Amino acid sequence: MYIIIAGGGIAGSSIAEELLDHKHDVVIIDRERSVCEALYARNGVVTMHGDARNIDVLREAGMDRADVAMxxxxxxxxxxxxxxxxxxxxVAKIMVNMRDPAYEDAYHLAGVTHICDINSMIRHKVLIELESPVISVVTSLRHGEAQLIMFQVPPTWD
Known part of the structure; x- marks a missing residue:
């Protein structure tokens, strides 16, 4: 898949690394030239110095052929x-890393197909770790309506 990621910070770069490991074609757009250079030097990801809020930059990055925009x-x-x-x-599949839940409706109206609510995932993980240390939340699904969990089976269970 051809995937364009807006932002080369911690979230964008770690997502790009995973996608590269899975043999996807990835382009990261970032406003900071030094970020672009560091990402390319670290893992060879294709980067583009520019503002991902500028349609000309997106076109130059090949957004018209992108399978996913993140x-x-x-x-x-x-x-x-x-x-x-x-x-x-x-672009058919549009994903965002949401920080403020007040944006959720706006994201849906804008055509976002997948919202990653980081704060909600962290809250749920902390609660489960404190209250049920043998259970771990892997991820939330369908906007928090469901969760994928892992749990340890105690050795005394047969």
Missing amino acids: GALYRDADNLTFALLAKSIG
Whole structure:
């Protein structure tokens, strides 16, 4: 798959590394030239220095042929702009890293198909770790309606 990631910070770069390990074609767009250079030096990911909120930058990155657009920018307003532009170009699968749940409806209206609610996942993980240390939440599904969990079977269970 051809995947464009807006933002080369911790979230964007770690997602890119996983995708590269799974043999996907990835381009990271970041406003900081030094970030682009460091990412390329670290793992060879294709980077583009530019503003992912600019439609000309997205077109130059090949957004018109992207299978997935992933917004991993620090501000939800920036991810929302990126998502709207990706939708207008015709990307079928648009994902964002949501920080503020107040943006959830706006993301849906903008055509975002997958929202990763990091804060919600962290809250759930902390609660489960404190209250049920043998159970771990792997991820939340369907906007928190379901969770994929792992649990340890005690050795005394047969």
